[in-house]
Amino acid sequence: MIGRADEANARPASPFAEDDNLLPFAVEPLDLRGRLVRLGPAVNSILTHYDYPPAVARLLGEAAALTALLGSLVESHGRFQLQTRSDGPVDMIVVDFDAPGKLRGFARYDESRILAGMSPGALIGQGHLALTMERDRDAARYQGVVPLEGDGFAEAAHRYFRQSEQIPSYVRLAVAESVTPAGRSWRAGGLLLQYLPEAPLRPRDLDPGDAPESAGLPEEGEDDAWVEGLSLAATTQDHELVDPGFSGERLLYSLFHERGVTVYPTREIVESCRCSTDRIANMLRSFTPQDRHDMIGDNGRIGVTCEFCRTLREFDPADFD
Template sequence: MTRDSDAIGRPASPIAEDDSVLPFAVDALDLRGRLVRLGPAAHSILTHYEYPPPVARLLGEAIALAALLGSMLEAHGRFQLQTRSDGPVDMLVVDCDAPGRLRGFARFDADRVAEGAAQGALLGHGHMALTVERPGDAARYQGVVALEGDSLTEAAHRYFRQSEQIPSFVKLTVAESVTPAGRSWRAGGLLLQYLPTTQRPRDLDPGDAPEGAEAEAAEDDAWIEGLSLASTTQDHELVDPGLSGERLLYSLFHERGVMVFPPTQLIEACRCSTEKVADLLRSFPLEDRRDMVGDDGKIGVTCEFCRTHRVFDPADFE
């Protein structure tokens, strides 16, 4: 186990860090990846509403996936994961503002969720959009992949296969732990990608294919090995508060050597503010603002993400 600033290897750190993304590389196999461990940040987001456990787990996986992908923006930019579908959970939204500010919420039909459904059935059919915005850029990048009654993990694999065309492996896990201090949510995720710097040699074509037939590209041996190693990751290892990320990566890739880079710290933080909400209210016509006035003569606005409730005097906008 080495860090990018180390000239020689060192033992894997036993210190488990919550709410962080740990980038790593396995140079011998041309692999790059990220490991996310979420504790208090995930728990805070998942307890803003009284989500049924299946919905909380689904939103927790979306948070872990957004953290893995959004942390690639490094110092600046905004990443959003959003799903829209016909399932009991008809919308998921998770924002990741670089370098590590997270927020998210789920919209769901309580009656349909109560009927019981697997994760894929919760999502239903629709689409998942991944959007990247950078300050100063005139355009934004958006990738869209279909939801076909499967899981977020399968949708992520489909996205990398169709949009990025990068061999990728994604594993997401959410767990609710019970301690003397109470119940708490944890989430974790692993992203592994094959990014060869040069073309690796392949076995020669056996030459027995029919004339004119196109040979199907075989998976690279290095990627097959990396995928096999990553696939041994157990769900509990991604959310175990006593297992450090470095030790987990070492257990997976020590035979080939794994290098870790400085982690990105994550926090739960909403973009809303009293000033932003007031500016939004000012943008509405007078008639629309009057329709927002409640029985108490005030305008009340609640943020969908953090559930912060703010009250405004209509006279302040006239």
Template sequence: MSKSEPSLRAVSDQAYDDIALPFAIEALDVRGRLVRLGPAIDEILTRHAYPPAIARLVGEAAALTALLGAALKSEGRLQLQTRSDGIVDMIVVDFDAPDRLRAFARFDEAKLVAAMPGAELLGRGHLALTIEQGSDVARYQGVVALEGQGLEEAAHQYFRQSEQIPTFVRLAVAESLTGAATNWRAGGLLLQFLPASIERQRRADLAPGDVPEGAIVPEILEDDAWAEAKALAATVEDHELVDPSLSSERLLYRLFHERGVTVFAPQSLRAACRCSDERIATMLRNFTQQERDDMVGDNGKIGVTCEFCSTYREFDPADFKESDA
């Protein structure tokens, strides 16, 4: 789950935002991470001024990406992307190790207005997780079908199908009013069952596949340690994952004190975009001259807005004119 065994951390009553906190429940052979997002997710969501329902979904996607991305090496990159026929037809979240997070969503405003309250925003399509861990490691992509389920269940399906590691995921997003402003918060909890014996990882929900009629299919019993870990984790409430006054250590103690939980050094997280003047200028040079001419606005400039951070930049078309030579 991590690139090296992190150093132990003393229990703290101080609540910190924008961190991923690794932990272990040795008695149950479980490793995990707890993510708490405050200013970082608030910056990402308020820059786009999403409607509340869309903001909550993007917040969940960002929390899930942070949970997974925090395990990468310092040069790694993880991208979560959904494509579907739902109200939200695309979400993209990037995590650039060790700490940078950015996200955006594309949605149909007319469909959102017409939808019933609480309607499912993700339709039928797919969720893809793409992992890059440096030039010496092959790029990996796992894909799961979206059939109306939420991101939590899609994450569970991903781990069942792609990683084949028993995994539990919980996500929560909340908005709070501070004065006249709305502040967004998000949290996530991830547990993975990693016993020394692979045989113990066999799960009761594995499909037996096609078998001859009348054949006896042996019953697959879920490991008691993993069943207990999931039961304890399932008691977590949404408000606990996003409570700014509850420290991550105290939350983990609430959940797992009966078995003992060890926490390690936290990893800081922040909202940060990859875009820059140089990157966009390079992108513009890859277009043909005619395409760039078509981009020129009424003010005589080429205007470009970053989908992730909403930063608007203007460029002089003369800087990209092709030489006659």
């Protein structure tokens, strides 16, 4: 059975899968909190604005899923940004999350450097990952920067939580391209699990057992509850995160049914760009007359294309005189 925050009694996990939403949950007996994100049309729109090579699209899809997970921790009015700068074939990725659920992103890459079979870590290379949160309520801005060391986004997120937040956390990301009678489309999913006990950490005295080697197992001295939760979360399979026929509630139940899991109202995720004609016009006004003159195209107008959504907007230079 699975519990709901707005219901007194438990109920069966819903068999109905939902796309483009984020499902918060808690495993109270283990002091665990988490987020599960399932992206369909939203991530497909982001990954098809450009003709990305499949390996680059998968990498951007992972970044979008991770940004949705981390951005959901922002209050209802705020922004979160994930940005990489590195020396790999994919030298920059930017994904923005505007609360409560607007997502956009793009990747910059050198296709001539992409080799068959390159791992996500090899595509990114060495560099850094910056995670920035802005709160509208008090105009506060926070940023955490962690190194990229030839590994993927999940490991970079683990490093961020260890170094910056010091919260025991586990991240699992998956991206897949599905083929249906309607055509091909991209899907992505992610799981974030965090250990947030009210009481001080209890000493660990049990080995985690036969959890997968990729689980990112805790170090000696970590709490038994976190060891158990991490071992359960690490059994998640990639296809479970992206399968349109497997609901998020069923996945959470399969992981934590022995302890009991409570789910909270879902949050819708949509692909949405914050660019606008007025915003770009104001940006152009900040340029010098000579800069604007240099931007005039053969048609006598200034054309500006948004890097995120590829929308082209044209302006009459005389409007800025």
